[in-house]
Amino acid sequence: xxxxxxxxxxxxxxxxxxxTAMYHWIFVPLTLGLAIIIAIMETLYVKTGNPEWKRIxxxxxxxxxxxxxxxxxTGIILEFExxxxxxxxxxxxxxxxxxxxxxxxxxxxxxxxxxxxxxFFGWNKVSKGFHLTATWLTAIGANLSxxxxxxxxxxxQKPVGMVFNPESARMEMINFWEVLFSPMAVHKFLHTxxxxxxxxxxxxxxxxxxxxxxxxxxxxxxxxxxxAAIFGFMSSxxxxxxxxxxxxxxxxxxxxxxxxFEGLYNGSEGAGLVALGLISTSETDPSNENLKDFTMKIxxxxxxxxxxxxxWNAFVPxxxxxxxxxxxxxxxxxxxxxxxxxxxxxxxxxxKEAKKSGQVTVADSLKTEIMSPDFQKNxxxxxxxxxxxxxxxxxxxxxxxxxxxxxxxxxxxxxxxFFLMALYYTLKGKIHKHKLFLRAAMWTIxxxxxxSQSGWVLAEVGRQPWVIxxxxxxxxxxxxxxxGAVQVTFWLFAIIFTTLLIAEIKIMMRQIKIGPKSEGGTxxx
Amino acid sequence: MFETFSLITLQQYWWLIVSLLGALFVFLTxxxxxxxxxxxxxxxxxxxxxLVNTLGRxxxxxxxxxxxxGGAFFAxxxxxxxxxxGGAYWVWFAILFSFVIQAVSYxxxxxxxxxxxxxxxxxxxFINGLLGPLLVGIAVGTFFxxxxxxxxxxxxxxxxxxxxxxxxxxxxxxxxLGLAVLFLARVxxxxxxxxxxxxxxxxxxxxxxxxxxxxxxxxxxxYFLIALLFMDGFVYNPQSGEVSVESYKYxxxxxxxxxxxxMLLIGVVLVLYGIIxxxxxxxxxxxxxxxxGTVFTVWALxxxxxxxNTSFYPSVFDLQSSLTIENASSSHFxxxxxxxxxxxxxxxxxxxxxxxxxxxxxxxxxxxLEQEHHTY
Numbered sequence: 001x002x003x004x005x006x007x008x009x010x011x012x013x014x015x016x017x018x019x020t021a022m023y024h025w026i027f028v029p030l031t032l033g034l035a036i037i038i039a040i041m042e043t044l045y046v047k048t049g050n051p052e053w054k055r056i057x058x059x060x061x062x063x064x065x066x067x068x069x070x071x072x073x074t075g076i077i078l079e080f081e082x083x084x085x086x087x088x089x090x091x092x093x094x095x096x097x098x099x100x101x102x103x104x105x106x107x108x109x110x111x112x113x114x115x116x117x118x119x120f121f122g123w124n125k126v127s128k129g130f131h132l133t134a135t136w137l138t139a140i141g142a143n144l145s146x147x148x149x150x151x152x153x154x155x156x157q158k159p160v161g162m163v164f165n166p167e168s169a170r171m172e173m174i175n176f177w178e179v180l181f182s183p184m185a186v187h188k189f190l191h192t193x194x195x196x197x198x199x200x201x202x203x204x205x206x207x208x209x210x211x212x213x214x215x216x217x218x219x220x221x222x223x224x225x226x227x228a229a230i231f232g233f234m235s236s237x238x239x240x241x242x243x244x245x246x247x248x249x250x251x252x253x254x255x256x257x258x259x260x261f262e263g264l265y266n267g268s269e270g271a272g273l274v275a276l277g278l279i280s281t282s283e284t285d286p287s288n289e290n291l292k293d294f295t296m297k298i299x300x301x302x303x304x305x306x307x308x309x310x311x312w313n314a315f316v317p318x319x320x321x322x323x324x325x326x327x328x329x330x331x332x333x334x335x336x337x338x339x340x341x342x343x344x345x346x347x348x349x350x351x352k353e354a355k356k357s358g359q360v361t362v363a364d365s366l367k368t369e370i371m372s373p374d375f376q377k378n379x380x381x382x383x384x385x386x387x388x389x390x391x392x393x394x395x396x397x398x399x400x401x402x403x404x405x406x407x408x409x410x411x412x413x414x415x416x417x418f419f420l421m422a423l424y425y426t427l428k429g430k431i432h433k434h435k436l437f438l439r440a441a442m443w444t445i446x447x448x449x450x451x452s453q454s455g456w457v458l459a460e461v462g463r464q465p466w467v468i469x470x471x472x473x474x475x476x477x478x479x480x481x482x483x484g485a486v487q488v489t490f491w492l493f494a495i496i497f498t499t500l501l502i503a504e505i506k507i508m509m510r511q512i513k514i515g516p517k518s519e520g521g522t523x524x525x
Numbered sequence: 526m527f528e529t530f531s532l533i534t535l536q537q538y539w540w541l542i543v544s545l546l547g548a549l550f551v552f553l554t555x556x557x558x559x560x561x562x563x564x565x566x567x568x569x570x571x572x573x574x575x576l577v578n579t580l581g582r583x584x585x586x587x588x589x590x591x592x593x594x595g596g597a598f599f600a601x602x603x604x605x606x607x608x609x610x611g612g613a614y615w616v617w618f619a620i621l622f623s624f625v626i627q628a629v630s631y632x633x634x635x636x637x638x639x640x641x642x643x644x645x646x647x648x649x650x651f652i653n654g655l656l657g658p659l660l661v662g663i664a665v666g667t668f669f670x671x672x673x674x675x676x677x678x679x680x681x682x683x684x685x686x687x688x689x690x691x692x693x694x695x696x697x698x699x700x701x702l703g704l705a706v707l708f709l710a711r712v713x714x715x716x717x718x719x720x721x722x723x724x725x726x727x728x729x730x731x732x733x734x735x736x737x738x739x740x741x742x743x744x745x746x747x748y749f750l751i752a753l754l755f756m757d758g759f760v761y762n763p764q765s766g767e768v769s770v771e772s773y774k775y776x777x778x779x780x781x782x783x784x785x786x787x788m789l790l791i792g793v794v795l796v797l798y799g800i801i802x803x804x805x806x807x808x809x810x811x812x813x814x815x816x817x818g819t820v821f822t823v824w825a826l827x828x829x830x831x832x833x834n835t836s837f838y839p840s841v842f843d844l845q846s847s848l849t850i851e852n853a854s855s856s857h858f859x860x861x862x863x864x865x866x867x868x869x870x871x872x873x874x875x876x877x878x879x880x881x882x883x884x885x886x887x888x889x890x891x892x893x894l895e896q897e898h899h900t901y
Binding site (some may be wrong): 058061062065066068069070072073074076077079080082083084085086087088090091094095096097098099101102103104105106107109110111112113114115116117118120121122123124125126130134165168169170172173174176352356479480481482485489492496499500502503504506507509510511514517 | 582583585586588589591592593594595596597599600601603604606607608609610611612614615617618621622624625626627628629631632633636637638639640641678679680681682683684687689855856858859862863866867869870873876877880883884886887893896897898899
């Protein structure tokens, strides 16, 4: 099935997707969060009639516009890349995966792009109420687009609501609501958007801190900090809660990812959570270089079991259990899954051959068998394992998963404290005296981006080798094309996106230096 | 409601929707066409700023329509999405690159410390305006002239040339469509300038260039259309799915679908009326006739490409791999779900219309820009 697929092609294609997705994700969280913060600020303007809030709204709107443009520029590539570089995937799951992308365009992008024009250019053309509605609809449109793309991503992490049709050799949707309301997708959406709100709130506080340190536009900065700190604090609490629910989903449906980001090799009852740890570089299993253990760790007993299954003493399978199997706890071995996957592939091949040779009765009976719930559950659900030749390739990069997860969590906890301090100092009216905090606030901006990117590294690296959990390995999804072609586009993206990022940062910093305008001034000159 | 429809009805319904999105996209390429005319129409910086700002308030519609067109094609005809994007790799990436550099250009052009300088961003707009419509036109040309792919029994694509789609430029009929779309985009861009900018010098120059651009548009478009009537087409047998070549297939399609042919003719007449009436009588309404005419024409051409048992994406490399609305579509269930989603489209068009009217109720002028908080 994988003849002609070169491993370096798979790696370059993955590299290109990672590059473009990570670039896109630099800009998206700020768009999602800042859109809501702006809408809140404009609401305060409309409610109070205080023109200072209008001035504040317009300043943040200018930064929003700069960030939004480059977010759009980097986003278009991602949608089409599913086709250009992952065409086998696009056909295999297009019946399910295409729908959220189309709905994203119809319901979300049009809303966003229509009302953003009014938001930016409609101040003198439409009524206050109409303008405020447009601002909120822009924010809702942006977040709705996140919903649909995360439904698509959630489905890849936990495929639901579908059946495999041997006739078309693809997955076909049978229950839309199951796809839309899949807990994996819902938690992913809530966690991603709330963490984006956190990032945007930190951005607003960090930039405002710079103004206070410079001793200018103090009232503007304090007002901005109050809004961002309250919104950020609420969002950060929700980020923790939704992250916790996401982790539970992962424990149930992606146990290998769960074990990897906890660095858990040998499962146990009452498993402890490694709060801090250093992964060893020495081998614990000479047959597999991925299998490494800790040189140092601080573990909190029983927490992992509770986090995963809401039971202090539950058994949490480790990497070794998932590879070798664990009969006592009903964990199937990887070898057994591979056997089942190969049976599913053989049945499909037999069906295709029967069709080709015109053996209608044989083909029909094979089709009935393949589509039966029993076969789908016991064999087809392991279809992707049929491509796997080495069981150790089922283990993702443990250090990458472990460190990205822990970095994200530690920073997430720090952000809660950060928002509380920002709120406390501002409400006490003393924030200008806390120079150290103000400097820390500025440095917290890059930390928010690191935490946000780490989350996606964990989500995407942690699920390898799967592009669709258990059904399609990444290497089977790639477009057959020369490695050279992908290398050329990879470097083109790297150069263009880096150039545009430099331009964006320079423009953004200049606009911040220019600061909020008095009413009537233009923002570009 | 949609559950009771047959699969072929849903496939046809979705081909109509995807085609309509494609047609709206071609209309909205007036933004791209306008982007190629910045250096021609504007004689000073103030005029250029007027042109950029009037286009800048609409670029996202074009962009969003392109993205939605891609998404809708993915959802309704995923095999086309996988085959064409994965196969004609270089053509699609060239199109996408041109849209990437466009997306930042309006916002970044006049901002201080923009790293590359205003001129670079204007050149980006020019490149997008040139490559976008030209390559999209060439890519759509392969709907009639075929592409070089084959599919295996798992529907995985193999491309027949190392040029991955760029070989389409060797077929003049494709290039003619590309050039027709490019000059149409420029014509629409000029009509849009005349409609939305309150500046006599820009109006007069646009009118002069409207004439210059109409001639190549007509030459290439009429060549494309007339050649289409006489060329072989790709027909499939709905029972067996077998694809074969049929002489005068597209002419047959026009004869077999008279309502569609009338729509095509009305479309062409409206475009011509929009141009000629503007050239002869002046006025600002040319964009509406040209725009509606473009939508009708392109929509009708897409229908000719995909209806009446025609392969909409034929393979001249492996005839039996050719794509049809029947073999490339999503399942009945998915098309049903998407059909319910399509019911919100009139609502979406409604709020776009309200927003457009609210923003364009007055022509843009230098005085207005001076009072704006946010300009490009």
